[in-house]
Structure formats: structure tokens, C-alpha cells
Amino acid sequence: MYAAQHPKHDKRLVFQVSGKLWQRSLVMRDLQTGSLWSHLLGEAMDGPLKGTTLKPIPSVITSWGEWKKKNPETSVLNLDLSAKRFDTKAWKERKRFVLGIEHDGKTKAWPYHFLEENPVRVETFAGKEFLIVFLKESATAFVFETGGVIKSGKLDQGTLVSDDGTRWNLWSARAMEGPQKGKNLTRAYALPSYRKAWLDFHPGSLMAGEASKK
Amino acid sequence: MKQALLFGVIIVPLLISLLGLAGGEERTFQPRTLMKPLPAIEDAPFVKAGEVKSIDDKDLVLALAVNGHSRAYPINMLTGPRREIINDTLGGTSIAATW
Numbered sequence: 001m002y003a004a005q006h007p008k009h010d011k012r013l014v015f016q017v018s019g020k021l022w023q024r025s026l027v028m029r030d031l032q033t034g035s036l037w038s039h040l041l042g043e044a045m046d047g048p049l050k051g052t053t054l055k056p057i058p059s060v061i062t063s064w065g066e067w068k069k070k071n072p073e074t075s076v077l078n079l080d081l082s083a084k085r086f087d088t089k090a091w092k093e094r095k096r097f098v099l100g101i102e103h104d105g106k107t108k109a110w111p112y113h114f115l116e117e118n119p120v121r122v123e124t125f126a127g128k129e130f131l132i133v134f135l136k137e138s139a140t141a142f143v144f145e146t147g148g149v150i151k152s153g154k155l156d157q158g159t160l161v162s163d164d165g166t167r168w169n170l171w172s173a174r175a176m177e178g179p180q181k182g183k184n185l186t187r188a189y190a191l192p193s194y195r196k197a198w199l200d201f202h203p204g205s206l207m208a209g210e211a212s213k214k
Numbered sequence: 215m216k217q218a219l220l221f222g223v224i225i226v227p228l229l230i231s232l233l234g235l236a237g238g239e240e241r242t243f244q245p246r247t248l249m250k251p252l253p254a255i256e257d258a259p260f261v262k263a264g265e266v267k268s269i270d271d272k273d274l275v276l277a278l279a280v281n282g283h284s285r286a287y288p289i290n291m292l293t294g295p296r297r298e299i300i301n302d303t304l305g306g307t308s309i310a311a312t313w
Binding site: 029064 | 243244245246247248249250251252253254256258259260261262263265266268269270271272273274275276277278279280283284285286287288289290291292293294295296297298299300301307308309310311312313
């Protein structure tokens with residue numbers, strides 16, 4: 001999910017499927033300049049905008065049931081179906097998907113089956129503290145930068161209770177009750193992708209639960 | 215014997231250096247062209263939550279909220295080359311919905 005803004009002007013970019021693949025992944029083309037963009041990197045690889053990047057917009061992949069419960073006023077895309085296989089079990093059965101983050105030029109990914117077994121993780125990565133939470137029921141993964149305010153935590157009815165007893169709403173990233181009430185966490189941009197694609201683009205990526213290749 | 219030496223002394227180091235380049239962090243953009251560019255999707259239809267019939271509660275959606283406006287894109291509508299990018303505007307922000 002990207003902001004479709006020209007990186008140099010305040011103009012909109014409209015994207016089409018270029019018909020090209022790079023490292024087996026989608027290459028997008030913008031109609032305004034004809035530049036070719038890596039879908040996974042959000043970076044123009046060729047054309048007038050080569051070397052510039054699109055701003056990722058925090059989004060989430062969750063179940064439709066969970067999303068409309070949390071956002072009753074939501075609108076929803078209404079096209080005919082082009083697939084049927086992507087439901088809350090898709091991550092689990094296929095073991096082919098990872099959730100990846102990039103920070104300070106370093107990358108790390110968490111396989112979904114690992115998240116399912118480890119639904120709350122507090123990790124230091126590239127010098128920052130991250131909280132990774134997975135809600136199994138709706139197959140929703142969240143990644144936050146905590147600034148060190150959470151040392152550990154556990155899930156309780158879809159909210160996170162941190163070590164000091166603070167209760168956090170994961171959807172609003174806000175402390176609702178307890179010593180840290182009113183504080184906010186920062187949503188980090190995390191990309192769900194095919195494991196293979198992630199590693200093609202980030203061969204040096206760390207992979208949670210697996211020994212580093214380096 | 216001479217040929218074996220040639221292979222060992224020249225070809226193998228050459229292969230190793232080529233492999234080394236391929237495995238480096240520096241990326242070479244060499245896309246493969248499979249088809250002509252597809253039409254951009256700009257005016258996709260959206261409905262209210264209660265009006266969508268084709269998806270179940272268990273189906274996955276790519277979703278976001280911008281300036282108080284929330285929107286969901288069912289993943290089962292975003293597959294296949296024609297549907298991989300939805301150009302959209304939400305809460306005053308232009309977005310390319312893709313995953």
C-alpha cells in the first residue's frame with residue numbers, strides 16, 4: 001500500500017501492471033512518467049523517476065469479519081472474485097508467507113507459522129525496540145516501534161497487557177488503561193509477502209526462528 | 215590434463231566471481247516482459263460493509279484508515295495480473311492499493 005504521490009511534485013501517480021516481472025515479482029508502471037517501479041521495494045528502478053521511492057502507507061491484512069467489527073463504517077471494494085483461497089487459514093496452511101520489515105537498511109522477517117507459535121514478541125532490531133503481535137483468530141499481524149516502553153506482554157481478549165499492567169488497544173496503538181494510559185505506540189510499516197519473494201529482494205534478511213546464514 | 219588445468223585455474227575463479235556478483239547486495243534491474251501493460255484501474259466500485267455479498271467473514275482483506283475514512287480490499291479480489299493494483303483516493307490521500 002503506497003501513497004501514489006509523485007516523489008518530486010505534488011502530483012498524483014496512477015499505476016498500471018507493466019506486464020514485466022522482476023525476480024518473479026510485479027513491476028508497476030506509472031502513466032505520468034512511464035517509470036518502472038518494483039512493487040516490493042516501492043522504488044523506481046528505471047525511467048525518469050529512477051532512484052526515488054514511494055511512501056508506504058500503514059495498512060493491515062486481517063479478516064473481513066474483524067475489520068468491519070472494528071470499523072463498522074468501512075467501505076469495501078466490490079469486484080467479482082478473482083480467487084477464493086485467501087482466508088484466515090491461508091497463512092497457516094501454506095507456510096509460504098512472511099511478515100517483513102526494513103529499518104536502517106536492515107531487514108527481518110517473521111514466518112506466519114512462527115508468529116502463530118509466538119504471538120507476542122518484543123525484539124530489538126537495528127537498534128530499535130519492536131513489538132510484534134499476532135491475533136490468530138483473524139490472522140492479523142501488527143508491528144510497532146515501542147521506544148522501549150514495553151518489555152514483555154501477553155494477549156487478553158484481543159488486547160495486549162504489557163509487563164506493567166498497561167492495557168493496549170492494538171488497532172489504535174494506544175494505552176487504554178494502566179500506568180501508561182494515553183501513551184501511543186508507533187505503527188511500523190510491515191509487508192506481508194511470499195517468503196521466496198522477500199528473500200529474493202532481501203537476501204541478507206534475518207528470519208525469525210531460523211539461524212542466520214551469515 | 216591441460217584442459218583440466220584450464221578449467222581449474224581460469225574457469226572456476228571466473229564462475230566464482232560471477233556468482234559473487236549475482237549474490238551481492240547491488241541489484242541489477244533486469245525485468246522480463248511477459249505481456250503488454252494492462253489498463254490502470256481507477257474507478258473501482260466501493261460499497262458499504264453490509265452491501266458486499268461475495269466475501270465471508272473469514273476472508274482476508276487489505277485494509278486501512280486515513281483521516282477517519284476506512285476501506286477494505288478483499289485479497290480474493292486483488293489476484294491475477296489485471297487486479298494487482300487499485301488506484302484509489304481515501305481521506306484526501308491518493309493511494310495505490312497493492313500487496
